[in-house]
Amino acid sequence: MTDLSFFPPFPPVSLSQIAEWAGAELQGGDGAVMISAVAPLEEAGEGTLVFFDNTAYLDALGQTKAAACLVAKKHAGKVPEGVTALVCGEAYRSWAQVLAKLYPTAMLPAVQAQSGVSERASVHADAKLEAGVHVSVGAVIGARAEIGSGTRIEANAVIGDNVRIGRNCVVGPNVVVQHSLIGNDVYLHPGVAIGQDGFGYAMGAGGHVKVPQVGRVIIQDKVEIGANTTVDRGANRDTVIGEGTKIDNQVQIGHNVVIGRHCVIVSQVGISGSSTLEDYVAIGGQSGVRGHVTIGMGAQIAAVSSVSDDIPAGGRYGGTPAKPVKQWFRELAALRKLAQRGKDA
Known part of the structure; x- marks a missing residue:
């Protein structure tokens, strides 16, 4: 199957910028590290941002290969070595704030890139x-x-x-x-x-x-x-x-x-x-x-x-x-x- 994304990729963004968007604090990481993708915990790799908010996914968190993880303070100790914890008040809410910056077109229920008034309207x-x-x-x-x-x-x-x-x-x-x-x-x-x-x-x-x-x-x-x-x-x-x-x-x-x-x-x-x-x-x-x-x-x-x-x-x-x-x-x-x-x- 052709690998086609319906949302344009975003340019790499620093962890410092993501922390600012999310209202999060970097814990044990370098703010200059660049993030180029988002993914679920189990599919993450180099340069990927994930989030953790549900203890049902503790095993997936422990094995993730992500670069950084948005996580609430109470779960920050569960983030594995090598993954930067972005500690925030509500991980899911912060994840939403970050995705809105990375994929602004996904916020709208728009279907076509129509501009102006169509002659066929x-x-x-x-x-x-x-x-x-x-x-x-x-x-x-x-x-x-x-x-x-x-x-x-x-x-x-x-x-x-x-x-x-x-x-x-x-x-x-x-x-x-x-x-x-x-x-x-x-x-x-x-x-x-x-x-x-x-x-x-x-x-x-x-x-x-x-x-x-x-x-x-x-x-x-x-x-x-x-x-x-x-x-x-x-x-x-x-x-x-x-x-x-x-x-x-x-x-x-x-x-x-x-x-x-x-x-x-x-x-x-x-x-x-x-x-x-x-x-x-x-x-x-x-x-x-x-x-x-x-x-x-x-x-x-x-x-x-x-x-x-x-x-x-x-x-x-x-x-x-x-x-x-x-x-x-x-x-x-x-x-x-x-x-x-x-x-x-």
Whole structure:
């Protein structure tokens, strides 16, 4: 197979520079040593930078041939001889900061190096694009839409009438945005759908009457939304996603949902209409949130859980229905004992 990298190699960088980017302290090494590659622990060689953050990889750390390793202070003594330790507060976070410097293009969900507005895009005469907007082949931008400078609209994306998109955003291929106001530095990965109808019907024996959804979607600055995630517009108020929130692939967010700042929502989560997530909430993959509940600030929901009632701020909940983690673990342990007792009877 042809050895083809999709990210351009970076010029060699000194350990001193990497330590500065990472907020790390060199331990037992020469800051003039040059780094020319990054790799996993087990694949590293001369001139390679690695990181260590998980004790499951202690054996790999002990055998690594890397030039240097980003590592937390508590694990610095595990770094083998001949490998320079870059001691930092949080190795994984420092690794992210360094990679962002070495591979800036990997930070964006951009697909093509399109510059300017493609002749094969459809931009309505009444749309307003600031200087420096890039629009790729097949993209459609509707009437009175406004897009800020530095934003990229990738191939076959559709931006509806009157939509507002801020500066330095990336709207990935096949994304559809309608009835929405989007801030700055927002990344929408391929296939995202924003602002379509919420699921609203007045149900009855004679048939289900569709309820018009007349709200909007408001997405604040520095939000990132993963591939094929859907965000419904509000029914009679706005669906809101707060600043800095990160949403994984294949998540469903219903109408009137309000998500606070810096939340983390992992893949295949479903959040039903009119729910509220306060700031810094984290929800594990494949969990569900019932409509009209509130999850308090800083609460954490374990993967594959079902939230059917309000969760207090700072709570750690899991299970179906979700309950405090300690209680959940006790119940699981009790079930195991019962199952074993029945097996031994």
